[in-house]
């Protein structure tokens with residue numbers, strides 16, 4: 001555990017996870033809460049991380065997006081079982097820019113792009129055929145060339161104010177290191193396991 005900047009630290013652990021893990025190391029649990037404070041959690045994929053924060057993409061009309069509009073705070077949790085590591089993040093949430101979202105959307109496979117148009121994420125559906133019909137309709141709308149980003153699909157950035165690194169050790173004598181943002185600096189503490 002060498003670095004004092006937790007985002008550089010994260011980059012190091014993330015690189016380790018990309019080399020070591022068998023399942024997708026970008027998968028992270030995302031916790032949000034609704035306007036009444038009721039929590040919910042689901043998996044999303046980390047698409048970009050740097051000193052500004054942790055970015056994921058989703059449907060802007062989904063429950064998670066509604067939560068984040070009402071309460072722009074979130075928690076993330078990564079688990080990398082081969083490395084026996086966990087990283088927890090808490091912070092405020094902001095939308096990514098349209099340019100960022102367009103840039104990422106343009107890199108997605110065409111069928112994923114069409115799926116983003118077709119999905120009314122988390123709303124009830126009469127059956128799988130309804131999704132297939134919706135994808136077929138969008139494919140007719142954009143038969144060739146670039147598929148533009150749907151106006152209801154974009155990303156959010158979790159801007160961390162707390163990051164905790166957990167490393168499993170024998171006999172539950174684990175290492176826990178917590179970083180808390182204090183203005184421009186980070187306070188670093190070790191925690192009992």
Ligand SMILES: Cc1cc2nc3c(=O)[nH]c(=O)nc-3n(C[C@H](O)[C@H](O)[C@H](O)COP(=O)(O)O)c2cc1C
Nearest residue numbers: 027042043044045056057058059062063064065122
């Ligand atoms: C490994 C994994 C990765 C996922 N990645 C995403 C993602 O990046 N964006 C997304 O909108 N949903 C993703 N999902 C689906 C979400 O977990 C969830 O079902 C969906 O976003 C609806 O969530 P909501 O109803 O809370 O808004 C993923 C699911 C799994 C299991």
